[in-house]
Amino acid sequence: MKILLIGATGTLGRAVHMVLRERGHEIVTASRTGSEISVDITDPDSIQAMYERAGRIEAVASAAGGVPWKPFAELSAQDVRDGLTGKAFSQIELVRQGSARAAEDGSFTLISGVLVRDPLVRGSMASVANGAVEAFVRAAAIELPHRQRINAVSPTVFSESMDHYGDLFAGFEPVPAAMAANAYIRSIEGRQTGQVYEM
Amino acid sequence: MKILLIGATGTLGRAVHMVLRERGHEIVTASRTGSEISVDITDPDSIQAMYERAGRIEAVASAAGGVPWKPFAELSAQDVRDGLTGKAFSQIELVRQGSARAAEDGSFTLISGVLVRDPLVRGSMASVANGAVEAFVRAAAIELPHRQRINAVSPTVFSESMDHYGDLFAGFEPVPAAMAANAYIRSIEGRQTGQVYEM
Numbered sequence: 001m002k003i004l005l006i007g008a009t010g011t012l013g014r015a016v017h018m019v020l021r022e023r024g025h026e027i028v029t030a031s032r033t034g035s036e037i038s039v040d041i042t043d044p045d046s047i048q049a050m051y052e053r054a055g056r057i058e059a060v061a062s063a064a065g066g067v068p069w070k071p072f073a074e075l076s077a078q079d080v081r082d083g084l085t086g087k088a089f090s091q092i093e094l095v096r097q098g099s100a101r102a103a104e105d106g107s108f109t110l111i112s113g114v115l116v117r118d119p120l121v122r123g124s125m126a127s128v129a130n131g132a133v134e135a136f137v138r139a140a141a142i143e144l145p146h147r148q149r150i151n152a153v154s155p156t157v158f159s160e161s162m163d164h165y166g167d168l169f170a171g172f173e174p175v176p177a178a179m180a181a182n183a184y185i186r187s188i189e190g191r192q193t194g195q196v197y198e199m
Numbered sequence: 200m201k202i203l204l205i206g207a208t209g210t211l212g213r214a215v216h217m218v219l220r221e222r223g224h225e226i227v228t229a230s231r232t233g234s235e236i237s238v239d240i241t242d243p244d245s246i247q248a249m250y251e252r253a254g255r256i257e258a259v260a261s262a263a264g265g266v267p268w269k270p271f272a273e274l275s276a277q278d279v280r281d282g283l284t285g286k287a288f289s290q291i292e293l294v295r296q297g298s299a300r301a302a303e304d305g306s307f308t309l310i311s312g313v314l315v316r317d318p319l320v321r322g323s324m325a326s327v328a329n330g331a332v333e334a335f336v337r338a339a340a341i342e343l344p345h346r347q348r349i350n351a352v353s354p355t356v357f358s359e360s361m362d363h364y365g366d367l368f369a370g371f372e373p374v375p376a377a378m379a380a381n382a383y384i385r386s387i388e389g390r391q392t393g394q395v396y397e398m
Contacts, residue, residue, distance in 0.1 A: 044276045071342065072295075072298075072338075072339055072342035072343065073298070073299075073342070073344060075295060077243040077292055077295065080288055080291050080292065080295065081288060084283045084284075084287060084288055084331065085283075088283060088327070088331065089279055089280060089283055092279050092327065093276055093279065096271075096274060096276065096279065099271075099272070100272075115334075115338065116334045116337075117337075119334075119337050119338035119340070119341050119393075120338075120341075121341060121342055123338065124335065124338035124339055124342060127334040127335060127337065127338035128287070128291065128331045128334050128335045128338065129331070130334060131315075131330040131331045131332075131333055131334025131335065132283065132287065132327045132328070132330045132331040132334075133330075134330055135314075135315045135318075135326040135327050135329060135330025135331075136323065136326060136327045136330065138315075138316075138318050138326065139271075139314065139318035139319075139322065139323035139326035139327065140271055140323055141318070142318050142319075142320060143270065143271035143272070143320055143323060144271070145272060194318075
């Protein structure tokens, strides 16, 4: 299957790349820098240019999206906008534009995360974006044309990221990024839609 | 209790107004037009002006927020932005600014809705905004200062609105707006926080 992998250079993106390759898929990588296609997913024009370069694809796998991490009392109005744009608007726009271009039976797999159900101090914008993404997946699933499907992967913190986040996720049970990557395979090769794969 | 009611002129807002009055609260009303204070909650400056006029308040009750209702295939990028701004950014901004102004033990009650769990054709932007709002409520609850609290009311379609929405909610069991209004009392007068009251 020809798959467009966005956010290919991150911890999760690299794990998804590895498992897609093991499954014999043809992969086109995209990310801000360091991939075959450079893309800023907060910019609809940049997304359009990415899809034009990628050509006809059968699945879109997103492991991309960023939000401000700040204590609630320090958030500015712009931080709230950036949180909504960075991980929710951006991924919705991937699907909105991609739906018109993806193949019959094509699929979209988006990234959410544990903070939608288990909030953390400093993580409110991640919670908000994830809540929007998961609700979008359930809603878009009943409207996508051409039997296209959409699911979200909603992992807890990755073992590989525990050092980076320090005490923020203290007491959380981390999982390897490869476990979340497996859920992308389940979404892409399976027939489910409107699902959120939690781990 | 002195309560700022935003969206006071809508179907839900009028029902909340009635039940707050019955409970003996002092109510300051705000909405785009027709209330004591005119406010555009998508504009942070307008929210600031509203809070300055309202003075010291003990609870904020929001029954406000709008999103585009369109088939998914007809949504523009701007529609997605408008959906996120109209009901999610706007209500988050009510809390972000309000938290610094509300009293010790003050509360925020936001409006979500059934589409976060039961999507409808044409309702994807409502689903997205509601998902963001409910995740925000869970997240903000653990960070609000001064023992402030936050909850969301997440009702199904109102009996009063069935004519307006026509067949869109066919098969949904409507509830009177007064039932959702009661949940505002529960949020304001109770001590719960981080809750989503579904009906």
